[in-house]
Amino acid sequence: MRVALVHDYLKEYGGAEGVLGTLHEMFPQAPIYTTVYLPEYLGPNRGKFNDADIRPSKLQFLPFKQKLIGPITMISPLIFKLMNFDGYDVVITSATGAYFPNFVNKGRAKLICYCHTPPRYIYGYKTARNWNRGILKVIGSLFIVLGRKLDFLASKNVDYYIANSKEVAYRIKRFYGRDSQVIYPPVDVRTYNKEHTTKKGNYYLTGGRLARNKRFDLAVAACTKLNLPLKVFGKSFAGYKKELKSFAGPTVEFLGEIAEEKKRESMGQAKAYISCS
Structure with a gap:
């Protein structure tokens, strides 16, 4: 075929x-x-x-x-x-x-x-x-x-x-x-293991393709207002990261694009992942 x-x-x-x-x-x-x-x-x-x-x-x-x-x-x-x-x-x-x-x-x-x-x-x-x-x-x-x-x-x-x-x-x-x-998008759960969760961090995580329709502004605004540590990963699209940075507080950190292994590690150590869309 x-x-x-x-x-x-x-x-x-x-x-x-x-x-x-x-x-x-x-x-x-x-x-x-x-x-x-x-x-x-x-x-x-x-x-x-x-x-x-x-x-x-x-x-x-x-x-x-x-x-x-x-x-x-x-x-x-x-x-x-x-x-x-x-x-x-x-x-x-x-x-x-x-x-x-x-x-x-x-x-x-x-x-x-x-x-x-x-x-x-x-x-x-x-x-x-x-x-x-x-x-x-x-x-x-x-x-x-x-x-x-x-x-x-x-x-x-x-x-x-x-x-x-x-x-x-x-x-x-x-x-x-x-x-x-x-049919939901595939997730290779075999790549996630206990090693990613042995060390817990004191931060929240969000990220992906940084585009306006993903509504990452909600997470950035909420964590800025509540003074909570937030890490944001992903590549910016159409100047969206610049907009997010314009109102993000000092507790918000932008990681840029990260490799899959680093992403799994960040997810495993985060207090929670915030999904906005």
């Missing part, structure tokens, strides 16, 4: 990329199609896809492509439509809600979409970027109308939907009128 994997873009390493990594482990011979591949921006996780057959689009040849991740949204339906999968039996899209990967030309293949969320910015959910200022507000308002039509049209191309949570399953039903199977 010939399988192909499709992902919006590879520039940050978050939960969606973790799922893609697991899919790659399940189907090691399956090529990964994406718009752009920027391993130098993956930080400690840049080696996760070293052995993968990654096939970026022609956008890979653009200069300053790392600064065009947002604008690519507008043309992503066309980019994915140009990807022809007629020679495959199964195509699995890892849809983060950033682009429109379900526009792929699937040919005779069955298209399975692992949906992390329908696009937040066109359905009124909080997004990583601030679309409520300046020219972005005007562009965003115009794109919402077109984006919803494009997204609904793309959903018709999907044969089977998999949701990463019950909430996302609800959104798939609400916006697409489609049923889905909930």
Whole structure:
């Protein structure tokens, strides 16, 4: 059986990329199609896809492509439509809600979409970027109308939907009128052991992909107000860390991107992990 994997873009390493990594482990011979591949921006996780057959689009040849991740949204339906999968039996899209990967030309293949969320910015959910200022507000308002039509049209191309949570399953039903199977993102519990919890620290922990829709501001504001020690890990997106630092108190520490082993150690030693989204 010939399988192909499709992902919006590879520039940050978050939960969606973790799922893609697991899919790659399940189907090691399956090529990964994406718009752009920027391993130098993956930080400690840049080696996760070293052995993968990654096939970026022609956008890979653009200069300053790392600064065009947002604008690519507008043309992503066309980019994915140009990807022809007629020679495959199964195509699995890892849809983060950033682009429109379900526009792929699937040919005779069955298209399975692992949906992390329908696009937040066109359905009124909080997004990583601030679309409520300046020219972005005007562009965003115009794109919402077109984006919803494009997204609904793309959903018709999907044969089977998999949701990463019950909430996302609800959104798939609400916006697409489609049923889905909930399969939670994988967690390798074998990598967590007692050694990570032998030494307890006096701090709280939060982190991940530092984007506005993750609402880390709630944890930072709460711990600042209550004078509680908080450690925040993760790579900033669209200037979000700068915003968080602007009101964070002296008890809040920003660790930046950390390796998986350091992350497990920090979680094991924390008094609690704070999840805001």
